[in-house]
Amino acid sequence: MRKLVFKITVSMAIGLLIVGCNDDFLETQPLSQASETSVWSDLKLAEAAVLDLYQGTWAGTLTREETTDAFTDHAVFTHPGRGVDGYTEGKMNPAGNFMDMQWMSWPQLYPFVRGANVAIERLQENEAGFDGETLNRLLGEAYFMRGYYYSQLMRQFGGVPLFTEPLDLDSEANNPRATFEATVNQIVADLDQAIVLLETAPASKARVHKITAMALKSRVLTHAASDLYEPSKASSVPTIASYSNPELIGYTSGSQTSRWESAKAASKALLDATTGYKLDYSAPASQEEAIQNYEDIWLQGAQNQDFIWGRLVDEFGFGSRTYPGGDGWSQGPGMVALYHGPNGYHEWAGTTPTEALVKKYTLADGTEFDWDNPVHAADPYANREARFYATFLYDGAPWKPRTDDVVRFDNFNEIQTGFYTFSDGTIVNGVDTRQGPIEDWNGSRTGYYFKKFSDPGLPASWPNNLQKVDAPYIRYSEILLNYVEASINTNDEGEARAWLNRLRFRNGLPAVTASGSELLEIYKRERDKELVNEDARLFDMKRWLEGPQSLNQQVQQVVVQAAQKAGSTMTPDNYRKDPAEFDYTYTPTNIVFENRIWQDHVYFMPIKQEEIDKDPSLIQNPGY
Structure with missing residues (x-):
């Protein structure tokens, strides 16, 4: 019989490990140099082993050029050949023809599950006699991390093999997938245990405590209550309806309403236990204040009340062994601006917004934007809702000072994604277009760039100035939306x-003031906008059964054409966006880049064939 083989990494201390938000760094010997006995008999080493479990999260949000929004209607990845089309063109298969994000990956997360199981077992034995408060904190963190990793796997695969005690290389390879219901129950049990154990753990935005576990419980139960996992709703999807093991990908009994009641209670418990950021307005904030509110949430990072848990650059640094970048230069969240910014700043335009996302943003008064409305179409970037201006860079948007070599193309520090025709016939391509003079291969294909998560005060001079924008994993606003x-x-x-x-x-x-289906639609689009590039839309489009709505459409760019007006004195070497000098037309246009088409099997990820070869008891997901 085959043996169970995991890619088990030896737990290694990070050189310097943080104890808490304001505590001193720990200096520990690498755990690979310490015997297992000494690890669990020494407080610093035991704490290092538990903190090492966080490494599995550090390859997450804000780490890569490709964000999970690029797998949805929200964004497109500029550079082909990296497996994003596995999602957007339905090409995923068990051979691994898709981008396997490390923080959601079967082979990369199970070693951390094993590490959590080792920690739970040895801490429960407590042979070293750690005091109760210390023991509870470390044990609570281990339970939380096991629940967290299982939640990531659940959202990707459905029911998964559940291990609650350490396995070694001699364990038999007969570990079938648990049902979806059993997987959810195990996650909730781990989180409930963490909530109890972390009752007195100090508040932290870097290390989990009671509030963090409560927030994750809200997320898990919200996902579990959703239509994708309810047989009466999911049966509308032929690939799911014909699957011979429905218990692996959803509930087969019970009430969806009762599941929503559980999700509601978990979310309200969190909302009552802590507070969010500026949620006490009795009327809409002014446009200026609302823009600042949204920017504060992601620019202030862990200092903002909305931030519950995430990766804090100042606490943990830039590097991560779970995403080293291959040659040592990758700096994870320190490089967000470089990853996604405009080519006219020598940045890479990795993941850029689509028009499908942009048009979800209403006008400032809440009116839906409509390209068929001639007033809207004549000036589409005017008078939009506040989050539009805090989220996107678009033609004419103010931005950072240009680098010295680009100043000659832009003296005004404004995004140029338009094409300018002057009275003498001269055509100037904006410096931030794919036809511009600076690194055209790094230009946006859509005419937009993401502003969100890029530090506007940091000069475009990577790698000397790595930004310190914290990466949120869970925000209060998400739990509010869950509720x-x-x-x-x-x-x-x-x-x-x-x-x-x-x-x-x-x-x-x-x-x-809406109700019924109209209220639900407004809510969904509100959530789409609030949680852009926070690993939300990928899972939301699946659990809402919106795959076809999201991906059965081509990516669009907005072509911005400017024709110089009679009497204008502006010259090609000193131009800027100016409606007094140019007549503008804006044309949404399909681009031939990805042949986007929704395939129903994408609702669940395939289990890689190499995993099934190791353990033939594993049953593959539908459609693969």
Whole structure:
């Protein structure tokens, strides 16, 4: 019989490990140089072993050029050949023809599950006699991390093999997938245990404590209650309806309403236990204040009340052994601006917004944007809602000072994604276009760039100035949105509107008065906009069964054409966006880049064939 073989990495201390937000760094010997006995009999080494479990999260949000929004209608990845089309063109298969994000990957997460199991077993034995408070904190963290990694696997694969004690290389390879229901129950049990154990753990945005576990419980139960996992809803998808093992990918009994009630209770418990950021408006914030509110949330990072848990650059540094970048230069979240910024700043335009995302943003008064409305189409970037200006860089948007070699193309520090025709016939391609004079291969294909998560105060001079924008894993706003969704699905629409309006007021939008399907649609699009590039849309489009709506459409760019007006004195070497000098036309245009088409099997990830070869008891997901 085959033996169970995991890619087990020896736990290694990070050279310097942080104890808490304001504590001194720990200096520990690498765990590979310490015997297992000495690890669990020495407080610093035991703490290092538990903190090492966090490494599996550090390859996550803000680490790569490719964000998970590029797998959805929200964004497109500029540079082909890296497996993004596995999602967007439905090419994923068990041979591994897709981008396997490390922080959601079967072979890369199970070693951390094993590490958590080792920690739980040895800490429960407590042969070293650690005091109760210390023991509870370390044990609570280990339970949380096991639950977290299983939650990442659950959202990708459905039911997965559940290991709650350490396995070694001699363990038999007969570990079939648990049912979806059992997987969710195990995650919730781990989080409930963590909540109890972390009751007195100090508050931290870097290390988990009670609030962190409560927030993750809200996320897990919200996902579990969703339509993808409810047989009466998911049966509308032929690939799912014909699957012979439905218990692996959803519930086969029980009430969806009761599951929404559980999600609602978990979310409300978190909302009552802590507070969010500027959610006390009684009317919409002004446009200027609303823009600042949204920018504060991601620029202030862990200093902002909305930030519950994430990767803090100042606490943990830039590097990570889970995503080293191959040759030592990759700096994870320190490089977000470089990864996604405009080519006219010598940046790479890795993941850029699509027009499908941009048009979800309303006008400032809440009116839906409509390209068929001639007033909207004549000036599409005017008078949009506050988050539009805090999220995107678009033609004419103010931005950072240019580097010395680019100043001659732009003296005004404004994004140039338009094409300018002068009276003498001269055509100037904007410096931030793919036809511009600076690194055209790094230009946006859509005419947009992401501003969110890029530090506007940091000069475009990588690698000397790595930005320090913290990467959020869970925000208070997500839990608020979870609560709104659960309230809608339990027919408590008054409560849903009340909490949704708190978020809308902070963002400068008017109150929602809708009900029924209209309220649900407004909620979904509100969530889309609030959580851009935070690993949300990929899972939301699946759990809402919106795969076709998301990906059965071509990527669009907005072609910006400017024709010089009679009497204008502006010259090609000193031009800028100016409606007084140019007549502008904006044309949404399909681009031939990815042949986007939704395939129903993408609702669940394939288990790689190499994993099934190791353990034939594993049953593959539908459609593969």
